[in-house]
Amino acid sequence: MLRIAPHANGLILAVLAAFSLPASSLSQWVHYPTAGVPKKAGGAADLIAPAPRLPDGKPDFSGIWHAAKRIPCDPDISRFIQCDSEIGGSPQARDFGVGLRGGLPFQPWAAELAKQRKADEGVDDPHVRCLPDNPPRTWTMPHLTKAVHTPKLLVLLYEVNAMYRQIFIDGRPLPEDPTPGWNGYSTARWDGDALIVQTAGFHDGLWIDMGGSPMSDAAKLTERIRRPDFGTLEIEVTIDDPKVYTRPWTVPLTENIELDTELIDEVCLENERSYQRMQAVRPKR
Numbered sequence: 001m002l003r004i005a006p007h008a009n010g011l012i013l014a015v016l017a018a019f020s021l022p023a024s025s026l027s028q029w030v031h032y033p034t035a036g037v038p039k040k041a042g043g044a045a046d047l048i049a050p051a052p053r054l055p056d057g058k059p060d061f062s063g064i065w066h067a068a069k070r071i072p073c074d075p076d077i078s079r080f081i082q083c084d085s086e087i088g089g090s091p092q093a094r095d096f097g098v099g100l101r102g103g104l105p106f107q108p109w110a111a112e113l114a115k116q117r118k119a120d121e122g123v124d125d126p127h128v129r130c131l132p133d134n135p136p137r138t139w140t141m142p143h144l145t146k147a148v149h150t151p152k153l154l155v156l157l158y159e160v161n162a163m164y165r166q167i168f169i170d171g172r173p174l175p176e177d178p179t180p181g182w183n184g185y186s187t188a189r190w191d192g193d194a195l196i197v198q199t200a201g202f203h204d205g206l207w208i209d210m211g212g213s214p215m216s217d218a219a220k221l222t223e224r225i226r227r228p229d230f231g232t233l234e235i236e237v238t239i240d241d242p243k244v245y246t247r248p249w250t251v252p253l254t255e256n257i258e259l260d261t262e263l264i265d266e267v268c269l270e271n272e273r274s275y276q277r278m279q280a281v282r283p284k285r
Contacts (some may be wrong), residue, residue, distance in 0.1 A: 001030065029262040034063075037259060038230055045259055047231025054151050059193050059227040062149045064261060067093070067140055068232070068254040090144035094139070096251060098208040105246040110214050117212025125207055130268035132163055132182040134206050135199060135221060136237045139253050146263055154195070159263040167197050174200055180217055183208075197223040208239075218243040231257045 038049035052060040067090035097104035106114065117124065127133055127141075138145060138158050146157040154167040167186040178185050178201035186199040204217040219241035226234045233255040240248040 028264055030264070031260055032262065034156070034259045034261075035142075045231070047229065047257065049230040051227040051230055054149065056151045058151070058190055058195075060149050061147045061154060061195070061225065061227055061233065064144050064146045064258045065233055065255040066144055066258050066265070067142075068256040090140045090253070092251065092253065093137075093140040093142070093210055095211045096213055097249070099251060100249060104213055106213075107244055107246060107250055110244045113214055114212045117207070122210055122212065125210065125212070127207070127210075132161060134182045134202065134208070134215070135165065135184070136223065136235075136239070136253075137208050138163075138165075139235060139237070139255065140209070144258055144261070144263055144267070145255075154197075157263060160266050161268055162265075167195075169195070174198060179231065180204065184219075184221065191224075191225060195223075195225045197221075197225060199223070214244050215239065216241055216243040233257075 022058045036052070038046040040046045052062070055062045065252060070088040071094065072090055080214040091098045095103075115266040122128055127137075138156075141160075143158065143160050146159075148155040148157065152168070152170040156165040156167070157162070163183075165183045165186065166270060167188050169188045169190075171189075172187055173227060174187055175185055180203045181201055182203055186197055188195050188197040190196070199221040200219070202215060202217055202219050202221075206215040206219075207213065208215050217241060222238040222240070224236040224238075235253040235255065236250060236251060237246055238250040239245065
């Protein structure tokens with residue numbers, strides 16, 4: 001099954017579709033049974049069974065996850081890929097504020113920047129240029145995230161470019177003057193069965209969606225993560241970035257578990273040629 005980024009324009013879709021996974025990669029344990037899956041009487045996975053628990057009694061977020069709400073087929077995508085043959089990203093992959101009344105509350109300069117990024121057909125999108133993605137964007141993209149959870153540490157393995165994220169649950173504070181990073185620096189605490197993740201220390205000029213919505217080095221990201229049942233993660237994302245937005249805003253996301261599969265090695269820069277082609281047809285100002 002292909003995992004194709006849900007870019008809004010046909011050019012990027014065409015280029016990405018050309019880089020479909022080689023047949024040899026499809027044998028990387030993608031049909032190996034997931035251990036410990038609760039079963040219904042007939043043998044099917046019971047996805048609404050209670051969530052597993054860590055040794056300390058807290059919910060265990062371990063598993064392979066993917067955005068639950070997927071972008072529906074549209075003419076652009078179906079021109080290059082058979083409808084429903086790819087694992088699509090969520091609508092927030094295109095526009096993180098799609099569910100917010102009035103959209104994202106941009107500062108005027110940030111609204112102009114996002115508008116210009118769209119006009120440029122996303123050519124300078126870090127994802128398109130094979131640079132790392134960043135949270136919260138990784139929750140919405142058409143790629144899998146593997147969570148490895150212990151009582152003191154939650155590790156998120158994102159299959160594109162072998163990225164990882166560490167979320168420390170050991171009581172440490174956020175660093176006071178960190179070297180800026182793509183993922184920032186994350187610490188967490190429990191509020192009942194919800195893990196409250198605080199992240200700061202981002203690079204400046206990040207994109208949180210394909211539409212070019214900015215996130216700056218002033219951003220503070222809060223993720224409230226719950227596992228209400230075996231098959232679901234609920235993530236409430238709040239971004240407080242006074243440099244870019246007029247107020248903090250919150251968007252709910254849902255992830256579904258992916259069973260009997262594994263992460264597939266996907267290194268964007270390996271034989272990457274799309275950026276040069278997109279530069280050649282970049283709209284003139």
